[in-house]
Amino acid sequence: MVTKIDLKKELKYLYAPSAKKVEIVNVPEFNFVMIDGQIEPGETPEHSPAFREAMMAVYGLSFTLKFISKLRKQNPIDYSVMAVEGLWWVDSGEFDFRSMETWNWTLLMMQPKHITEDMYQEALRQLKQKKDNPALSRLRLETFNEGLCIQIMHIGPYAEEPKTLDRMKAFTDESGYIYCGKHHEIYLGDPRRAKPERLQTILRRPIEKTACL
Numbered sequence: 001m002v003t004k005i006d007l008k009k010e011l012k013y014l015y016a017p018s019a020k021k022v023e024i025v026n027v028p029e030f031n032f033v034m035i036d037g038q039i040e041p042g043e044t045p046e047h048s049p050a051f052r053e054a055m056m057a058v059y060g061l062s063f064t065l066k067f068i069s070k071l072r073k074q075n076p077i078d079y080s081v082m083a084v085e086g087l088w089w090v091d092s093g094e095f096d097f098r099s100m101e102t103w104n105w106t107l108l109m110m111q112p113k114h115i116t117e118d119m120y121q122e123a124l125r126q127l128k129q130k131k132d133n134p135a136l137s138r139l140r141l142e143t144f145n146e147g148l149c150i151q152i153m154h155i156g157p158y159a160e161e162p163k164t165l166d167r168m169k170a171f172t173d174e175s176g177y178i179y180c181g182k183h184h185e186i187y188l189g190d191p192r193r194a195k196p197e198r199l200q201t202i203l204r205r206p207i208e209k210t211a212c213l
Helices: 049-071 117-130 134-138 158-174
Strands: 003-005 023-038 077-079 084-089 104-111 140-155 183-187 200-208
Touching: 023 049, 023 134, 049 077, 049 084, 049 104, 049 117, 049 134, 117 134, 140 158, 158 200
Parallel strands: 003 077
Antiparallel strands: 023 104, 023 140, 084 104, 084 183, 140 200, 183 200
């Protein structure tokens, strides 16, 4: 008998925040499939070949893991694949949408806690047999503990995120916190299908009361 789990429902407080107010959450440690990269000079995330390859690799690996988990002979577990997420930063420090610096990124997708390194390696082997994607060789399975964060749901085009980010910064300043970590986005909508004004993106940022070490 296949056991079914619903991480989106279990973690609703992290993946369905309010769009009306900024919230403080404590994000525990989770497993993620990850890959790092940079946006090529003159490109945007929507048109970056490297970013597109990485996105395909993360999705492909995550769906392959889902089917390995569901079809295994002992303790088969089925689950919904989680949303893809992105960490963004620039080498000089504070990330800004208007920055002309090279944007660095880490794409990541949460995996259930029962996913092991052996399952990951088997999924990677199967996917490499089916697809010739150079990004597959840069994938990794790691834990990520983000800790204390603020977050809010941004509804609308990606280009309008700075308005929501200003609300987050105002909340942080007024509450006596400072940022400590990378700009984090969780993409709940598909820009290829959804209208820009209906896109849903969770914006998250680690915070603390004292300066980062």
